[in-house]
Amino acid sequence: MDIKDIRKKIDGVDAEIVRLFQERMKLSGEIAAYKKDNELPIKDEARETAKLEEIAKMADEDMATYCRMLYNNIMEMSRDYQRRVIQRGVNMLGVLEEAYEKTPAMPPDNESIACHGEQEPYCRQACVKFFGNDDHIQYFDDLEDIFAAVESGQCKYAVITIGRHIDVSNRVYEMLAENNCYIVRSTVTAGGMRFVCISRELEIYRGADRTCLMLRVPDVPGALYGVLDKFYALGLNVSKMKSWTAPDDEEDLMFCFDVETPFDSDSFRNMISQVSHAEQEYVYLGSYMEMTNE
Numbered sequence: 001m002d003i004k005d006i007r008k009k010i011d012g013v014d015a016e017i018v019r020l021f022q023e024r025m026k027l028s029g030e031i032a033a034y035k036k037d038n039e040l041p042i043k044d045e046a047r048e049t050a051k052l053e054e055i056a057k058m059a060d061e062d063m064a065t066y067c068r069m070l071y072n073n074i075m076e077m078s079r080d081y082q083r084r085v086i087q088r089g090v091n092m093l094g095v096l097e098e099a100y101e102k103t104p105a106m107p108p109d110n111e112s113i114a115c116h117g118e119q120e121p122y123c124r125q126a127c128v129k130f131f132g133n134d135d136h137i138q139y140f141d142d143l144e145d146i147f148a149a150v151e152s153g154q155c156k157y158a159v160i161t162i163g164r165h166i167d168v169s170n171r172v173y174e175m176l177a178e179n180n181c182y183i184v185r186s187t188v189t190a191g192g193m194r195f196v197c198i199s200r201e202l203e204i205y206r207g208a209d210r211t212c213l214m215l216r217v218p219d220v221p222g223a224l225y226g227v228l229d230k231f232y233a234l235g236l237n238v239s240k241m242k243s244w245t246a247p248d249d250e251e252d253l254m255f256c257f258d259v260e261t262p263f264d265s266d267s268f269r270n271m272i273s274q275v276s277h278a279e280q281e282y283v284y285l286g287s288y289m290e291m292t293n294e
């Protein structure tokens, strides 16, 4: 068969795939609305695992791995779309201000905290700084287990490092977004490791003076400039800037950075308005205070 004929067949199959993919995404959007109304988390690990198993069984033997990879990506996009559906029309500033009003002066000192076993001594130091004690730590082997513990409610908070290993911190930011978790406090321990306290509930403590934002942009010249320019125009300082290639597409860049401005200020409100009306989809990862030794 001529290559042209084969391509024609591929075009036909692609048209079907696009139609069905969009149909699936719309259904996923309906699930997002249900999850929002019933206060359910976007990610359902058990459903995804079962779905991948089912897909692998359904596929021909030599295609099973490809089908699994495809569905891994499809479900990641599906979650991304659900996040957008949920955020659409939400008055972001109103949500943040309500969270600020509801957050107590100090974090509770008797909640379970998920930590990484490998980082034990530093984690303890960070917990003492955040909660005044290190009595309620539960140790886990990896980040996935830590986020699962927070997601399921087994632990209300997690204290994890975000510094040092560049790959680790990128993954932490991606996982915060995937699991709808927020940074609520931050500190640097002895040894120069930066630890953050994260929560699934949006909490904004008094004194919060920096806000962590993440966004995805196409990897084209000037992409970074176009993002930062808007913050500089508002007189806002941007720090702890990180960028890396999107995990699922080499042509996209992920940016994560802190904007330094007190929560209770006009410049904060201007920034949120800027972010809410931007063309790009920003992911809000929390407003917090950097806790020092004093």
Ligand SMILES: O=C(O)C(=O)C[C@]1(C(=O)O)C=C[C@@H](O)C=C1
Pocket: 028, 031, 032, 042, 043, 044, 045, 047, 048, 051, 074, 075, 078, 079
């Ligand atoms: O079944 C759900 O709960 C969905 O939200 C749909 C879906 C999917 O795309 O298949 C998306 C996210 C969940 O983690 C699991 C599955």
